[in-house]
Amino acid sequence: MSDPLLQLAGVHTHIGQYHILQGVDLVVPQGGITVLLGRNGAGKTTTLRTIMGLWHASRGTVRFDGGDITQSPTPDIACSGIAYVPESMGIFSDLTVRENLYLAARSVKRAGEMDEARLEWIFGFFGALKKFWNQPAGTLSGGQKQMVAIARAIVEPRKLLLIDEPTKGLAPAIIQGMIAAFRELKRTETILLVEQNFSFVCALGDSVAVMDGGRIVHSGSMAALADDRELQHKLLGLSLDAHQ
Amino acid sequence: MTSISQVASQDSALPKVRVDMLPLLLVPVLALLMLPLVGSFPTWVTLTVAGLAMGMMVFMMASGLTLIFGLMDVLNFGHGAFVSVGAFTATLVLLPMKSWVEAESVWMNLSVVGLAILLAMLVTGLLGWAFERIIIRPVYGLHLKQILITMGGMIVAEQLIHVIWGAEQIPLQLPATFRGAFIFGDAALEKYRLIAVGVGLTVFISMFLVLNRTKVGLLIRAGVENGEMVEALGYRIRRLFVGVFVAGSALAGLGGVMWGLYKETLTAAIGGEITVLVFIVIIVGGLGSVGGCFIGAMLVALVANYAGFLAPKVALVSDILVMVTVLLWRPQGLYPVAKR
Numbered sequence: 001m002s003d004p005l006l007q008l009a010g011v012h013t014h015i016g017q018y019h020i021l022q023g024v025d026l027v028v029p030q031g032g033i034t035v036l037l038g039r040n041g042a043g044k045t046t047t048l049r050t051i052m053g054l055w056h057a058s059r060g061t062v063r064f065d066g067g068d069i070t071q072s073p074t075p076d077i078a079c080s081g082i083a084y085v086p087e088s089m090g091i092f093s094d095l096t097v098r099e100n101l102y103l104a105a106r107s108v109k110r111a112g113e114m115d116e117a118r119l120e121w122i123f124g125f126f127g128a129l130k131k132f133w134n135q136p137a138g139t140l141s142g143g144q145k146q147m148v149a150i151a152r153a154i155v156e157p158r159k160l161l162l163i164d165e166p167t168k169g170l171a172p173a174i175i176q177g178m179i180a181a182f183r184e185l186k187r188t189e190t191i192l193l194v195e196q197n198f199s200f201v202c203a204l205g206d207s208v209a210v211m212d213g214g215r216i217v218h219s220g221s222m223a224a225l226a227d228d229r230e231l232q233h234k235l236l237g238l239s240l241d242a243h244q
Numbered sequence: 245m246t247s248i249s250q251v252a253s254q255d256s257a258l259p260k261v262r263v264d265m266l267p268l269l270l271v272p273v274l275a276l277l278m279l280p281l282v283g284s285f286p287t288w289v290t291l292t293v294a295g296l297a298m299g300m301m302v303f304m305m306a307s308g309l310t311l312i313f314g315l316m317d318v319l320n321f322g323h324g325a326f327v328s329v330g331a332f333t334a335t336l337v338l339l340p341m342k343s344w345v346e347a348e349s350v351w352m353n354l355s356v357v358g359l360a361i362l363l364a365m366l367v368t369g370l371l372g373w374a375f376e377r378i379i380i381r382p383v384y385g386l387h388l389k390q391i392l393i394t395m396g397g398m399i400v401a402e403q404l405i406h407v408i409w410g411a412e413q414i415p416l417q418l419p420a421t422f423r424g425a426f427i428f429g430d431a432a433l434e435k436y437r438l439i440a441v442g443v444g445l446t447v448f449i450s451m452f453l454v455l456n457r458t459k460v461g462l463l464i465r466a467g468v469e470n471g472e473m474v475e476a477l478g479y480r481i482r483r484l485f486v487g488v489f490v491a492g493s494a495l496a497g498l499g500g501v502m503w504g505l506y507k508e509t510l511t512a513a514i515g516g517e518i519t520v521l522v523f524i525v526i527i528v529g530g531l532g533s534v535g536g537c538f539i540g541a542m543l544v545a546l547v548a549n550y551a552g553f554l555a556p557k558v559a560l561v562s563d564i565l566v567m568v569t570v571l572l573w574r575p576q577g578l579y580p581v582a583k584r
Contacts, residue, residue, distance in 0.1 A: 052476055078478035090473035092466040094581075099462050106478050109459065152477075 003066065005030045005160055005190055006051065011060035013043075013050045020046045022214035023060065028160070028207075033182065033191045035201040035222060037236065038211035044194040045087055047211070048162045051192075052084045053077045065159055079106070081159035087168060087194075089149040093138025097129055097148050100137050104152040114155065122151045125181040143174035150181070154189065161191045167200050179203055198236065202226045210235045267578040271542045278550045286430035291549050297437030299545030300444020301506060305499030306522045306529075306537050307451060308492025314468035314532020314581055316485050318380055319387055322394035323522065324515030325401035326368045326493045330500025331416070331510050332409055333367045334360035338416060345419045353419035357505070364501045365494040372493025376486055398516060405512040414510040422505075440502055447495065448538050455534060464488060468532045468581050524563045528570045530577030539578055540570075 006028035013021040021043050028034045036044050049055045051062055053074040062070045069077050078084070083104075092100055101119075102111040123130045126147035132140060137148050146166055153161050167175045175197070182204050185191065195201045201208070205222030218225075218235050225231055275292050282288040309323045337360040338345055344356040379397050383389040418436055425432040455461035463484060467474045471481050496515075503518065504510050525544055529536030547566050551559040558565070570578060 054472060054476065073480075074472075074475040075478050075480045078476055084476045086473070086476070090470055090476065092469050092473070094465055094469055095462060103459070103462055103466055103474075103479075104477050 004028055005065060006192065007063045008047070008051070009061050011050060011057045011062060013046055013055050014058045015046070015055060020214055021050060024214070024216055026209055026216055027219070028190065028192050031190055032206035033186045033193050033204050035205035035208045036192060036194045036211060037198070037201065037208060042211040043214040044211055045164055048084065048164050048192070048194060051162060052082065083153035083158040083161050085149045085153050085161070085163040085166065087164040089145050091137045091145050091148055093136065095137060096134050097132045097137055098134055100148055100152055101155045104155045107156060118155065122154060125184060126151055143170050146170060154185065159190065161189055163191060164194045165196065167195065167197045175200060264579070267536065267539050271539060271546065274543065274546055281554060282550070289431040290433065291553055292546065293433050293441070294437055295546035295549035296542060297440040298549065299542040300440050301499055301502045302521060302525055302545055303444055303538050303541035304447055304502060305496050305518065306525045306541055307447065307534055308495040309522060310526040310529060310532055310534060310537040311464065311488050312492045313526065315464055315471070315488050317385070319390045320380070320394045321391050321519065322375065322397040322401065323496055324519035325398045326372060326496035327500035327503065327515030327518060328405055328512055329371055329401060330364040330368045330497025331504030331514055332405055333364040333497065334501040334504060335409070335414055335416060335510065337363055345417055348420050350421045353421045357419060361498055361501050364497040368497025369490045369494035372490045373486065375493065376489040380489070402512040402516060416504050416508055416510055418505055418508060436506065440506065443502060447498070451534050521563055524567050528567050528577055530579040530581060532581035533577065533579040536577055536579035
């Protein structure tokens with residue numbers, strides 16, 4: 001078996017006085033979609049932010065593509081090949097869609113130098129973006145902004161995409177579009193996807209990890225979890241009950 | 245793939261772009277409203293040009309500060325020090341090259357002032373780099389400490405000016421061909437004020453082009469809105485911070501030279517005295533907004549000039565009145581930056 005693309009071992013993260021991650025062990029294999037599930041406050045977003053170096057681990061190690069990135073600065077982590085789509089989408093609302101993608105395309109000096117074939121590939125997922133190309137991103141709807149956020153992450157080839165709750169607040173029709181887009185994306189990209197929408201990730205995930213209380217409490221294949229209602233109830237239901 | 249595009253396009257209604265024109269109309273509307281109140285067209289022209297010139301000089305000093313606050317979230321109460329240092333540095337060129345200043349040659353005058361401006365911007369830029377490294381860097385994110393330490397830095401800078409240049413006022417002569425006025429009908433337009441308008445417009449257009457047409461400019465605008473995301477895209481925002489701080493300090497130095505030539509007398513407090521006005525301008529414009537800062541500077545300076553002519557006592561508080569009025573209308577300034 002090949003080495004995992006990303007591996008977290010015993011990662012602890014403190015935010016101020018709060019001890020959020022309490023020994024996270026997580027493996028993201030090369031290729032496909034790994035889903036990180038869990039209730040609100042379980043530590044999913046903190047896990048992504050710790051991988052991205054936006055918060056640094058106080059203990060444990062984060063290894064990516066054979067290197068230790070635990071204490072690396074965020075720009076170095078991004079340049080090593082990780083793209084991040086935060087829950088808030090992180091769109092630059094004052095800039096146009098084109099300018100948002102241009103900033104994400106680090107290797108080009110001018111907007112006109114962006115890889116047109118790659119852009120056409122992106123427009124294949126999110127056709128609407130072509131129409132909004134010169135529109136300020138702040139004027140777009142939530143679904144349109146999410147398209148920009150994901151397009152920005154894939155405007156140049158990256159080794160790993162970290163995507164935090166892409167369906168949050170989106171209409172069902174848009175979520176269906178997202179499912180189709182992610183199905184296409186996972187053919188070429190490795191994705192670590194944080195979600196609370198179980199039906200969304202059921203249709204997409206290859207492997208899954210479930211978080212609770214700042215730890216991974218289950219990991220395995222998504223197919224196994226999708227087929228085992230008792231396990232779903234135990235992991236996701238128990239988790240909810242415990243905090244009611 | 246077709247199905248993906250079809251589903252994605254369900255959310256593809258083209259949103260309307262709302263262009264916020266109202267603040268852009270403020271300056272022309274104010275100027276036109278004042279015409280009947282002033283009564284005399286030549287006087288109105290003179291007052292308006294004088295106001296615009298002052299506004300341009302204030303903009304030069306304020307534009308760097310608004311970017312520094314917007315991008316770095318740093319309250320730099322020591323910004324005035326760069327204005328003072330810029331003005332005093334200019335004396336290192338203008339006093340020894342007095343014959344060039346007094347020559348009745350536009351080119352010699354422009355050359356000597358240009359050289360003074362270059363040196364002032366270089367010195368204040370370098371000083372800004374050191375100021376960011378030594379004074380600002382340890383207090384990122386700590387507003388109270390920023391206020392205290394930058395005010396302290398300002399006091400130290402003023403005292404150092406006293407040590408280097410002495411405590412006496414230094415007269416700064418306006419170059420020979422910059423003196424006097426152009427007469428259009430009955431309106432007298434001071435040459436130096438027109439030069440100030442030209443320099444101010446050049447700075448504004450340059451900043452506009454850099455911020456809108458270059459990758460660095462887009463990164464600065466993006467960083468003002470969401471610095472964390474700029475880092476997550478792979479850019480070192482700390483380098484942008486330093487660059488913007490240096491550029492902002494150099495602009496303050498430029499403003500200091502222009503302001504010093506306008507006042508024709510230098511004291512170490514020349515920057516400190518204008519700091520309050522500069523802060524009013526960037527608050528009126530919306531913290532972090534260069535366009536807002538430009539309109540704010542014109543508005544504050546024009547109101548001060550018109551009030552000085554129509555009701556001199558009101559002129560004493562006109563800056564504050566403009567700020568209060570604008571903030572009652574738009575509590576975050578004329579063009580609030582998205583994150584605020």
